[in-house]
Amino acid sequence: MTVSHRTSPQAEGSDPGAPDHDWSAGAHPLTRNVERGIQWARSVDRRRPLVWDLLLTGFFVVVAFTDVAGGGWRHIAENKEADVWLVYAMTAAFSVPLLWRRRHPLAVYGVMALASLFNTWSGAVIQAALTQLIVLFNIAMRLHTRTLAWTYVLIGVPLVVGRLRYPQGGWDQQVVPTMMSFAIVALMGIAVRTRQEYMASLVQRAKQLEVERDQQAQLATNAERTRIAREMHDIIGHNLSVITTLADGGSYAAAKSPERAAQALTAIGGTSRQALTELRRLLDVLREEAPQSPQSAQSPQSSPEAAALAPQPALTDLDQLIDGVRAAGLPVRSTVRGRPDSLPAGRQLTVYRVVQEALTNTLKHGGPDATAHVEVVYGDDGVRATVTDTGGGGGPPVADSGGRGLTGMRERTALYDGTLEAGPLRLPPGGWQVVLHLPKESAQ
Structure with a gap:
């Protein structure tokens, strides 16, 4: 029979999986001394x-x-x-x-x-x-x-x-005493072997848990990067689109109507300040130190200070958003049916961002004669938001633009098990429609 040679022989009774360490201060002095002697013998045997x-x-x-x-x-x-x-x-x-x-x-x-x-x-x-x-x-x-x-x-x-x-x-x-002595020694060897294998399995499990922990941390980091990318896209993309539209209109009206040009400049300043404010709030959240306690680590946004800094517009800010789009030159009608009935802040933010992104794409791709209609309906089955425009061109639609607009909307919707439908309308009259539905929290 061929017996494999161990690559790193150890002393009898040694445990290759267990790390060398001193016992706790609460252990008996004799126990600590014996353990230290065993650890010393193992280290000599390994070296x-x-x-x-x-x-x-x-x-x-x-x-x-x-x-x-x-x-x-x-x-x-x-x-x-x-x-x-x-x-x-x-x-x-x-x-x-x-x-x-x-x-x-x-x-x-x-x-x-x-x-x-x-x-x-x-x-x-x-x-x-x-x-x-x-x-x-x-x-x-x-x-x-x-x-x-x-x-x-x-x-x-x-x-x-x-x-x-x-x-x-x-x-x-x-015969009997000798056979019993050999049996006891064999059982001791089996016991040591079992402990070695058990300790090796614990070490392997610990390494596996470390790998899983690193993977979970990487996944959490990627998810946070995706969330930040969505926030940056929604904040910067929308406000820059409004600023661009206002700047184009202001330059066109500068020669014929200085007052309209001044109004456009004022609106540009207000939109820029709003964008800077939201960016500062987002960056303040990113600079916040991680909580130290396990309870706060599980809910980092639970403190009032973090909540105040978080860039989370609510549905009460929807009118301000629509007014800003109107100021940029896009006629928008809005209809609200029902009551929010304490819709959670996360769902409100999702509805707000989807409406914002849909109006931003209408500004960018709808053309000069485009109009838009925003309808928000609160029902027993959740909230539904519909954004319809009459744009006829001026650029590729959001689905074909290769940007993060539609992807970001779908990612936000998936967080709450909602549905999002976006696509062109049949001719006539044509245009583009985005329909968002988020079920109630109890329905999930």
């Missing part, structure tokens, strides 16, 4: 895996050979007259292969299993055989469970051989 393996292997080699040289193995041996050279060879087979226990755990365990068979057959029963527990722990922590099961079965073969060759003790003395 110098070969050094760690050499230290661990060297420690067990020294201990095992010291036990053999001192004759300590004879106190528990079944056969105290076992050949010393065989005891030394088995000691080396149990301790030296630990150096490769992580890269080739099955090969190391195979060497140790063979040494364990000689160990029980000879009756020496040297304590260096306990190093098999370290290799079993590595197998349980890194390899498949089926491999661990076969490895565990292999442990029992030398024990059964030793029991049959030296039957002085019972099965409960020679």
Whole structure:
């Protein structure tokens, strides 16, 4: 069986997914010291895996050979007259292969299993055989469970051989305690492996949440840019169209009617100041610092100061808008049916901006003889606004102009699950019509 080599070996029981950190100040001092020691061992293992393996292997080699040289193995041996050279060879087979226990755990365990068979057959029963527990722990922590099961079965073969060759003790003395010890170590390896995988899944989940958070932030940023673009288009586009129309009319009337030219200049000044005021209010909102509390972060426009700065015209400003368009030279009739019945500010702003954009496009593309009719109807099913003009040309219609006018209107309407229809009217009489419908909030 081929065993994959880990790219960054770690100490037994280490957790590759968990970051190194100190425990909180509320933890017991002993717990903090143990955790710091574990973290130090992990850091050494990550930086110098070969050094760690050499230290661990060297420690067990020294201990095992010291036990053999001192004759300590004879106190528990079944056969105290076992050949010393065989005891030394088995000691080396149990301790030296630990150096490769992580890269080739099955090969190391195979060497140790063979040494364990000689160990029980000879009756020496040297304590260096306990190093098999370290290799079993590595197998349980890194390899498949089926491999661990076969490895565990292999442990029992030398024990059964030793029991049959030296039957002085019972099965409960020679086999059962050793098998239980190996089972506990295997369960420890499985527990550490489970914790590692769990921590790795948490780390992966945290990274995924970070990516999703960044994506949500990017989406929110794009949505805010789109909203700002709509506001800038509606404010600047409308007012510049009115100013352009007034300037053209004023220059035409300057020679024949200076009074009309002066009126046009006055209207240009008023429209410019209104546009500057709305732009300042929009920029003030953009300069506002983000709220610090979670409650205010959820509703950044909830404070009275933010609401006062927000550039949100209401339907009460519709008459002022129509008067400005009339002053620019476009005859406009208006009809209002029903009552708003506390229509939310967002819906009022949507109706206002759609009417504003429709009249702006009539000014730009309707021609010199165009007229317009604005009708706003409040009903049980919501609010409906219809803007109809009699324009016959002078430029491409809004749907074909390639600008953001119709797109902005549709985006605003979609925010409230409304519908927007815009298109030319049949000839005769011709013209253009925009129909907006926003359902009531309770109907969504």
